[in-house]
Structure formats: C-alpha cells, structure tokens
Amino acid sequence: MLSRIAESLFWIGRYIERSDGTARILDVHLQLLLEDPWIEEDLACRSLLSVMGSEVPEDRVLNRQSVLEILAVDRSEPASIAYSLGAARENARRAREIVSTELWECLNTTRARMPRRVSSDKVHEFFGWVRERSALAVGIIESGTSRDEAWQFFTLGRSIERADMTARLLATRSLTEASGPSWTT
Template identity: 75%
Template sequence: MLSRIAEALFWIGRYVERGDGTARILDVHLQLLLEDPWVDEDTACRALLSVMGTTVDSGRVLGRDDVVSMLALDREHAASIAHSVASARENARRAREIISTDLWETLNETNARMPRRVASDRTHPFFRWVRDRSALAFGVVDSSTSRDEAWHFFSLGRAIERADMTARLLATRSLTEAGGPSWTTLLRSCGAYEAHLRSHRAVPTAASAVEFLLVDRLFPRSVLSSVLQAEECLRGIDPAVAFGSVDRAQRVLGRLRSELEYRPIGDIVRQLSESMEEVQVSVSMASDAIRERYFPSIAMPVWIGEAL
C-alpha cells in the first residue's frame, strides 16, 4: 500500500474519533456549567481548554459560548470538531480509490451539514449529532471493509486517538475536583455507566471508575483496550512483529500497557492528572513512531497540544 494512502486511512480513523471524543468531553462540561452555579465559569473554561491543548490570553474572560466557538465550530482551530470533520473528509478524498462509497458519502455529508453556529440551548443535540455521525462512519467501516491493511491502518488511528481522548476525559475530572463532573457523569459521557454497573454491581467510586476506563479489557473505550487494539493492528500490518521483530511504536505501546496493567489503581487516582499526562505523552510518542515507520516522507497533521 502506498504510504500516502496508509496515512490518509490512519488519519481518517483519528479525526473521526477525535470529533467524537471532543463532543463527549464538551457535552459533559458544558452541562456542568449550566447545572452547577458554584462553578467559576472562566476558570472551568480555561482548565478545559488547557486539557484540550489550547491556551487563551489571560486578560480575556471566557464563557461557555467561547468554548463552543473554539472547540466545536471553529474550522481553523486544529482541536475543534469542525476541523476534525473537515480533515477526515479531506483525507477520505485522498484515499477515495480505497475507501468505500458509503464511507465517503457519510463523511462528505457530515462535513456539508456541519453548522456554522449553534444556539446555547442546542449544544446537547449538536454533540449528540456529532456522536451519531461518528458512530455511523465507524459502523460503515466495520461492516463493509475487508480486514486487510486498509482496515488495520484505519483501526490503528482510531485506537491511538481513543486512548488519548479517554485519558483527556479522565484528566478533566481533576480540573475543579469538588465542582467537577461526578464519576457517574463521566462514565455516561462515554457510554460506560451501564457496562460499569454490570461489571462492578455497585455505584461508581473514584477507584472503580478510573479502573474501568483505564484497564478494563472488555470495554472498548478503555485506554488498555485501545492500546491492545493498536498493538493488534501493528501485528496485522507487519506480521514480523509477532515473531520478535519489535519496532519503536510496539515498544512504546508495550511499555504503556505494562504500566497500566501493573501500576496500583490507588496510585493513579491520587495522581490522576499526572498519570493521564503520561498516557498522552506515550500515545504521542507511539504516533510519531508510526509516522516515521510507515509514512516518513509526508508531513504529519499536528493537533495543538498533542506532544505535551
């Protein structure tokens, strides 16, 4: 497979997952600003923008409308939903001869219908729409793509991005602590609440929620499950990896997997922000290693704050 096609597929997976993850994070925290009058809006908005890799002039007072404008609708902002949707569509155009017509039409329609403005009372339906469109794109790929190199590169990008977005979602919990979203809210935001109840049969606690979103092997949005998926995709792309020829990306992911599996959850909960930053750094290193190995001659799209 040509490296430009492989890169386009990798970034389609990443950008679609990025739009979905950003919508989930924004939905949780903007609802919190509406429901909790004791949260300082400017501080909460700045902390959220920081977690998403964006900095703003300290002399400006921020509100929820500013966050929606920057992280949802600004087509020029590299961390926004609109930019992710447009970038996924552009990469699909570059790989048009490989991807299915259904996927192309899904991404093209999503980009065409991306609104320029969203009313304050319509943000939740908008984020729901973004999540539904992302789920449709992933469903089209899963149901109509052969499990060949094209599927492995798409799934690799999706897994790498999902690990990063779940880590960012967990990092937002420590932004305002007492005034932050509850563990139940965070679990619901990524569809994990009912799965957590079935697994733990108890109301979520800090330890159980962090453990579930980090190291549960059966829940597809957990960081560990995403890392395992990425490792499987690398083995599918290069079968020699399964026989001991381990490249740098495999070593980085293996180190991250070992850290997640054997580090006590209590230690992670006590240093949640620092632990999630370490996960994001490892994911960024793995992404760099994949770029150097499989598409070295092409400039990589950079998300602000990806290399923390």
C-alpha cells in the same frame, strides 16, 4: 499499500474518533457548568481548553459559549469538532481509490452539514448529531471493509485517539475538584 494511503486511513480513524470524543467531553462539561454553581466558569473553561490542547489569550474572559465556539465550530482550531470532521473528509479525498463510496458520502455530507454556529439551546442536539455521524462512519467501515491493511490502519488511528481522549478525560478531573461527586457524571 502506499504510505500516503495508509497515513490517510490512519488519520481518518483518528479524526472521526476525535470528533466523537470531543463531543462527549464538551457535552458533559458544558452541562456541568450549568448545573454546578460552585465552579468558576472562566477557570473551568480555561482548564478544559488546556486539556483539549487549545491556547487562549489570558486577557480574554471565557464562558460556556466561547468554549463552544472554539471547540465545536471553529474550523481553524485543530482541537475542534469542525476541524476534525473537515480533516477526516480531506484525508478520505486523498485516499479516494481505497475509501468506499458510502464512507466518502458520509464524510462529505457530514462536513457539508456542519453548522457554523450552535445556539445554546441546541447544544445537546448538536453533540448527539456529531456522535451519530461518527458512529455512522465507523459502522460503514466496520461493516463494509475487509479486515485487511486498510482496516488495520483505520483501527490503529481510532485506537490511538481513543487512548488520547481517555487521558484527556481523566485530566478533566481537575475541572471538578470543587464539586467532587459530580465527576462521576
């Protein structure tokens, strides 16, 4: 297998897993911001962006909507869902001779249907959509790919990203220190 193909498959796996993990973390923490009156919104948003690897100017006041814009739909922010889905599609295009037609269509359709903004009353539905599209892509690979080197590179990318997201999830514990028991949600 060519190294460029192996690299693309590795990054497809990472980006699909990253979009899923980011959607899950954002869904829980944005809901927590709504439900817990003791959390200082600006500080919690800054901490979440920091844990996810995003930099925000100190003079900007952050709220739930700005975090959603940065980590969900900003196509130029490397930590965002939109960026991850676009990058997964781009890597699939680079490895087109190996990637199945079904996976290509899944990633291409997902990227094309990615909204440019999400209204606050549709946030949970949007995160559900991201999780479904990620599960569909993984399901296509798991059911339609032989257990060869291509599958191994894809699985390696997913596994490394899952470990990274688990570390990020544990790091978000600092966001809820004031509220204690809510962390278990």
